[in-house]
Amino acid sequence: MNDNDIDFTAIETPCLILDRERLGKNAKRFLDIAKGHKVALRTHLKTVKSVAVAKILTDNDPTAKITVSTLLEAEYFSSYGFKDILYAVGIGPNKFARVAALQNRHAARIMLITDNVPMAHSAAAFAGIHGVSFDFLIEIDSGDHRSGVLPDSDSLLEVAQVLHDSKAINLCGVLTHAGQSYSSNDKQAIAEIAEHERAAVVMAADRLMDMGVNSQVISMGSTPTVACARDLTGITEVRCGVYPFFDLDQYGRGICGYEDMALSVLATVTGHQREAGHLIIDAGGLALSKDISAQRFLPDAGYGYVCNAQSLERYLGLSVTALSQEHGKVAVRDAVLFDQLPIGAQLRVLPNHACFTAAAYPDYQLLERGELTACWPRVNGW
Amino acid sequence: MNDNDIDFTAIETPCLILDRERLGKNAKRFLDIAKGHKVALRTHLKTVKSVAVAKILTDNDPTAKITVSTLLEAEYFSSYGFKDILYAVGIGPNKFARVAALQNRHAARIMLITDNVPMAHSAAAFAGIHGVSFDFLIEIDSGDHRSGVLPDSDSLLEVAQVLHDSKAINLCGVLTHAGQSYSSNDKQAIAEIAEHERAAVVMAADRLMDMGVNSQVISMGSTPTVACARDLTGITEVRCGVYPFFDLDQYGRGICGYEDMALSVLATVTGHQREAGHLIIDAGGLALSKDISAQRFLPDAGYGYVCNAQSLERYLGLSVTALSQEHGKVAVRDAVLFDQLPIGAQLRVLPNHACFTAAAYPDYQLLERGELTACWPRVNGW
Numbered sequence: 141m142n143d144n145d146i147d148f149t150a151i152e153t154p155c156l157i158l159d160r161e162r163l164g165k166n167a168k169r170f171l172d173i174a175k176g177h178k179v180a181l182r183t184h185l186k187t188v189k190s191v192a193v194a195k196i197l198t199d200n201d202p203t204a205k206i207t208v209s210t211l212l213e214a215e216y217f218s219s220y221g222f223k224d225i226l227y228a229v230g231i232g233p234n235k236f237a238r239v240a241a242l243q244n245r246h247a248a249r250i251m252l253i254t255d256n257v258p259m260a261h262s263a264a265a266f267a268g269i270h271g272v273s274f275d276f277l278i279e280i281d282s283g284d285h286r287s288g289v290l291p292d293s294d295s296l297l298e299v300a301q302v303l304h305d306s307k308a309i310n311l312c313g314v315l316t317h318a319g320q321s322y323s324s325n326d327k328q329a330i331a332e333i334a335e336h337e338r339a340a341v342v343m344a345a346d347r348l349m350d351m352g353v354n355s356q357v358i359s360m361g362s363t364p365t366v367a368c369a370r371d372l373t374g375i376t377e378v379r380c381g382v383y384p385f386f387d388l389d390q391y392g393r394g395i396c397g398y399e400d401m402a403l404s405v406l407a408t409v410t411g412h413q414r415e416a417g418h419l420i421i422d423a424g425g426l427a428l429s430k431d432i433s434a435q436r437f438l439p440d441a442g443y444g445y446v447c448n449a450q451s452l453e454r455y456l457g458l459s460v461t462a463l464s465q466e467h468g469k470v471a472v473r474d475a476v477l478f479d480q481l482p483i484g485a486q487l488r489v490l491p492n493h494a495c496f497t498a499a500a501y502p503d504y505q506l507l508e509r510g511e512l513t514a515c516w517p518r519v520n521g522w
Numbered sequence: 523m524n525d526n527d528i529d530f531t532a533i534e535t536p537c538l539i540l541d542r543e544r545l546g547k548n549a550k551r552f553l554d555i556a557k558g559h560k561v562a563l564r565t566h567l568k569t570v571k572s573v574a575v576a577k578i579l580t581d582n583d584p585t586a587k588i589t590v591s592t593l594l595e596a597e598y599f600s601s602y603g604f605k606d607i608l609y610a611v612g613i614g615p616n617k618f619a620r621v622a623a624l625q626n627r628h629a630a631r632i633m634l635i636t637d638n639v640p641m642a643h644s645a646a647a648f649a650g651i652h653g654v655s656f657d658f659l660i661e662i663d664s665g666d667h668r669s670g671v672l673p674d675s676d677s678l679l680e681v682a683q684v685l686h687d688s689k690a691i692n693l694c695g696v697l698t699h700a701g702q703s704y705s706s707n708d709k710q711a712i713a714e715i716a717e718h719e720r721a722a723v724v725m726a727a728d729r730l731m732d733m734g735v736n737s738q739v740i741s742m743g744s745t746p747t748v749a750c751a752r753d754l755t756g757i758t759e760v761r762c763g764v765y766p767f768f769d770l771d772q773y774g775r776g777i778c779g780y781e782d783m784a785l786s787v788l789a790t791v792t793g794h795q796r797e798a799g800h801l802i803i804d805a806g807g808l809a810l811s812k813d814i815s816a817q818r819f820l821p822d823a824g825y826g827y828v829c830n831a832q833s834l835e836r837y838l839g840l841s842v843t844a845l846s847q848e849h850g851k852v853a854v855r856d857a858v859l860f861d862q863l864p865i866g867a868q869l870r871v872l873p874n875h876a877c878f879t880a881a882a883y884p885d886y887q888l889l890e891r892g893e894l895t896a897c898w899p900r901v902n903g904w
Contacts, residue, residue, distance in 0.1 A: 152593075152616050154904060186847055209848045211534075229848045232790035232804050233866045234534050255793050258865040285798040286849060319846065408614035411637050416667040422614050426881050427904075430812045464701065465568055465877055466591045466611045467668060483640040484615045495847055499808050499882065502903050521884050522536060522809075 145450050146510050148486050153408040154427035156497075157488060158193075158504040158516070162402035163384055167197045170366065170383050177372040182207050182226060182359065184381030187495045189213060190504065191220045192516040197384055207379045211238050211250075216519040218246035226251040226359070228315065228379065230279060230287055231259055236266040239274065251357070253315055255279040255288045256295075260302035260309075267308030276303050277315040277357055278348075282340035283333070284319035291344040300348055313355030314348065316341040317379070321364040325393040325437040334369035337361075342374035367395050387494040388445060392438035403498065404452065404488040405444070406505075407468065409481050418461065418471045419481060421446075423489055425463035429496035444489040444497075446470050452488060455480065460489060527832050528892050530868050535790040536809035538879075539870065540575075540886040540898070544784035545766055549579045552748065552765050559754040564589050564608060564741065566763030569877045571595060572886065573602045574898040579766055589761045593620050593632075598901040600628035608633040608741070610697065610761065612661060612669055613641055618648040621656065633739070635697055637661040637670045638677075642684035642691075649690030658685050659697040659739055660730075664722035665715070666701035673726040682730055695737030696730065698723040699761070703746040707775040707819040716751035719743075724756035749777050769876040770827060774820035785880065786834065786870040787826070788887075789850065791863050800843065800853045801863060803828075805871055807845035811878035826871040826879075828852050834870060837862065842871060 141147065174181035183197040186209035194217060198204035205224045208214045214225050223246070227239070231252045239250050252274055254260055260276075267274050278299050281288030289295040303311040318337035321330050337360045345355040360372075361379035372378065382389075385403040386396040407423035425443075434441040442459030455477060462469040468489075472478060481487060491497035498504075499520055506514040523529065556563035565579040568591035576599060580586035587606045590596045596607050605628070609621070613634045621632050634656055636642055642658075649656050660681050663670030671677040685693040700719035703712050719742045727737040742754075743761035754760065764771075767785040768778040789805035807825075816823035824841030837859060844851040850871070854860060863869060873879035880886075881902055888896040 149616065152620065152904065153614065229804065230792035230802060232535065232792045234531065234790060238534065256865050259792070262866060281795075285795060286846065286851060287793045287795065287802050408616060410612035410614045410641070411669045413663075413667060413669065420612060420669050422611065425813070425878060430814070430878065431807070432812070464668065469668060483638050484644060496807060496812065500903070521882070522534065 144510065146507065146512070148406055148449055151406065151505060151512065153406050153486065154423040155406050156501040156504050157404045157406050157507050159402045160506055160508040162400055163193065164196060166384050166386060166400055166402060170380065171199060173366060174378055177369070179372050179375050180205055180377035182377045182379050184209070184228065184379045185213055185217060187381045187498065188384050189498070189518040189520060190516050191217065193384060194222070205377060207381070210522045211235060211242065212519055212522050214250055215242055218242060218248040223248045225249065226277070226379070228253060230254055231263065233259070233262045236263060240270060240272040243272070249275055251275040251277055251312060253277045253279045255299065257298055257302055260299050264302065264306035264309055267306065273308045273310060275310045275312050277313050277359065278303070278344070280314050280316040280341050280344045282316040282318045282337040282360070284317065286319055288316060291340045291347070296344055296347060297351060300351060300353060304351070304353055311353050313357035313359070314341050314344045315357070315359040317362055318360070318365050319362065321362050327368050327394060330364045330368040331370055334365035335371065337365055338369065338372060338375055345374070363390060364393060364395050382494055385494040385498070388434035388438055388441045388490055388492050392434050392436070392441065401490050403494045404447065404490055405497065406449065406486060406488055409483050409485045409487065412478050412483055414475070414478060417473070418469045419478065421460070421468040421470060421487065422466065423468045424466040426465055426500050428460060428463060428468060428489060428491060429493065429500065430463060431493040431496040434492035441492055443468070444491045447488045447490055449486040449488045452490070455487070526892065528889065528894070530788055530831055533788065533887060533894065535788050535868065536805040537788050538883040538886050539786045539788050539889050541784045542888055542890040544782055545575065546578060548766050548768060548782055548784060552762065553581060555748060556760055559751070561754050561757050562587055562759035564759045564761050566591070566610065566761045567595055567599060569763045569880065570766050571880070571900040571902060572898050573599060575766060576604070587759060589763070592904045593617060593624065594904050595901055596632055597624055600624060600630040605630040607631065608659070608761070610635060612636055613645065615641070615644045618645060622652060622654040625654070631657055633657040633659055633694060635659045635661045637681065639680055639684055642681050646684065646688035646691055649688065655690045655692060657692045657694050659695050659741065660685070660693070660726070662696050662698040662723050662726045664698040664700045664719040664742070666699065668701055670698060673722045673729070678726055678729060679733060682733060682735060686733070686735055693735050695739035695741070696723050696726045697739070697741040699744055700742070700747050701744065703744050709750050709776060712746045712750040713752050716747035717753065719747055720751065720754060720757055727756070745772060746775060746777050764876055767876040767880070770816035770820055770823045770872055770874050774816050774818070774823065783872050785876045786829065786872055787879065788831065788868060788870055791865050791867045791869065794860055794865055796857070796860060799855070800851045801860065803842070803850040803852060803869065804848065805850045806848040808847055808882050810842060810845060810850060810871060810873060811875065811882065812845060813875040813878040816874035823874055825850070826873045829870045829872055831868040831870045834872070
């Protein structure tokens with residue numbers, strides 16, 4: 141070990157390393173993008189699931205708007221003082237009681253979303269019976285066709301009418317997510333998808349206005365479309381989630397540079413199989429996840445790039461090529477790499493998809509100015 | 523809801539449902555297999571990660587031998603009284619201190635494994651310096667070529683010599699895992715792989731005997747090879763892990779029947795996209811995992827079979843066909859299924875790979891005689 145080297149020897153592997161400087165730079169980049177467009181950044185905390193990271197992403201503003209993907213996240217972040225929370229996954233009937241309890245306990249507002257009449261009725265009925273109120277956005281399909289009503293559909297007005305008619309429901313506006321932005325690695329094409337996303341959700345808001353509903357919230361976003369959008373006229377806020385960490389999936393799409401990737405998995409070489417042509421590391425399928433989305437635009441991504449633990453430079457051509465539960469296999473074509481990575485050596489893996497890789501870990505080891513300075517817990521599960 | 527229906531309405535989704543009766547039947551089947559072969563079943567707790575399940579798998583024998591995949595599991599199970607623990611993943615240098623502390627704290631023995639001279643030296647050096655001792659098995663490659671030394675190799679004797687020469691190391695024997703058993707769905711072929719696995723590890727033990735090492739432990743196993751093996755002569759114990767729950771991966775290989783699958787994910791329909799031809803459930807990539815191993819022998823497995831929440835019968839041709847973090851997409855070809863699965867309805871998903879799906883959950887909801895009777899915690903992470 142050289143004098144300037146990060147000392148990873150004392151920590152057990154596999155573990156999740158978070159680079160504070162890169163995180164800060166990514167946070168600032170997206171705060172600046174939102175500021176430039178004069179929209180709010182309602183950061184999506186589904187990837188980071190950590191209040192320490194959330195504070196950085198919101199520039200320590202306790203009144204900041206946030207987005208979550210689970211009610212457990214909503215409970216966790218509201219317990220730390222966040223009060224304006226969007227739960228951006230279509231609501232189901234078995235979650236109303238928990239939402240109501242949470243709003244009551246923390247004096248927070250949890251904005252819910254739906255795209256259909258049955259859930260709108262169900263929410264109105266629950267709220268009426270229990271003497272509570274819910275804030276709602278209607279989910280708009282802006283071309284991804286995963287979920288949402290089309291902005292020019294009758295369904296939009298039908299859902300809106302049910303929510304608008306209920307005294308217990310506050311219809312706050314519309315939201316969309318152009319997930320089809322993940323189908324391209326061309327910034328021009330992604331900018332066009334962003335424009336489509338913007339136009340769809342603004343059109344939906346206009347149609348609600350015609351029926352007397354003034355949308356306080358007109359929300360769109362994904363990391364690629366927010367990064368590439370040219371114009372956000374009519375939008376009040378944007379949501380994105382993976383930008384704090386980035387990953388090979390975003391790198392392969394050109395949404396971030398190599399040195400923006402802030403999350404890595406520290407692992408140890410536990411075996412050499414010289415005849416079979418691979419080495420074994422102690423980061424397997426649970427430690428890295430089996431997500432292969434990055435392979436679409438980065439065919440050699442494997443299950444992550446294998447990098448020097450100190451510099452995060454990739455070892456020549458090395459990826460994690462196969463996974464079992466606790467074993468990662470790294471195919472080695474050039475035998476000299478066995479000498480560079482002796483048994484017992486540590487390395488870092490840049491993950492394919494940060495949201496999935498991070499989900500297996502209870503916490504982050506924070507790397508700051510060449511030292512591990514803190515352990516930041518995550519809130520996993522539902 | 524009918525009178526005899528299981529009442530799932532009070533629990534939030536997604537959650538993990540464990541069928542007590544199926545679990546008990548699977549546990550008995552493998553205890554009987556081991557008994558029939560006159561070998562010990564050292565059950566691998568990497569899948570279940572639960573002491574309540576471990577007690578069933580070991581027939582409530584507190585002296586039972588167990589296998590684990592993480593040191594956190596070793597700590598957890600030893601805290602419940604299990605003392606004879608095999609940590610069946612190649613050891614790395616940053617784990618010795620924790621193993622030593624654990625042995626000291628719980629008066630348990632943690633058997634470690636390695637396949638190489640550097641780790642053998644490293645373990646001997648650590649043990650010598652710290653005045654502790656370690657039990658070791660040598661990992662044998664019985665044809666999977668993931669890890670291990672070949673049974674007829676010089677490497678076997680070299681590793682054995684280092685371990686045998688150390689006063690602080692107790693070389694207890696040999697272990698192998700014929701992971702190539704997962705390449706077949708033909709029981710005859712798997713039985714041949716099991717025989718290869720047996721012969722390889724027995725040969726390794728014989729060669730150790732020639733150098734004066736008497737193997738107390740000669741261990742092999744995977745769920746498929748233990749299920750299909752015809753002869754286990756020379757073996758002292760078998761390891762397998764997924765059999766308590768089974769999954770579509772094992773079902774597709776014919777290792778279990780449809781009604782043996784004990785683990786399922788309860789989910790709720792949160793949207794209909796009739797034009798796009800799918801419905802949305804609230805079990806996404808985190809709730810189901812992105813493991814697609816079952817698709818090899820069950821091409822329509824998708825990310826899991828979509829089943830009636832009451833009967834676990836599969837809805838005609840339905841699978842989870844795409845995943846995002848918290849959304850599961852279920853392609854629907856027959857429009858009548860939208861009526862059978864209205865928005866708000868609950869269903870259960872039979873997972874592809876139980877080890878990966880279960881890893882996202884903090885606990886199991888135990889289903890027993892048609893009722894949810896308990897919540898059993900899991901020990902995730904490292």
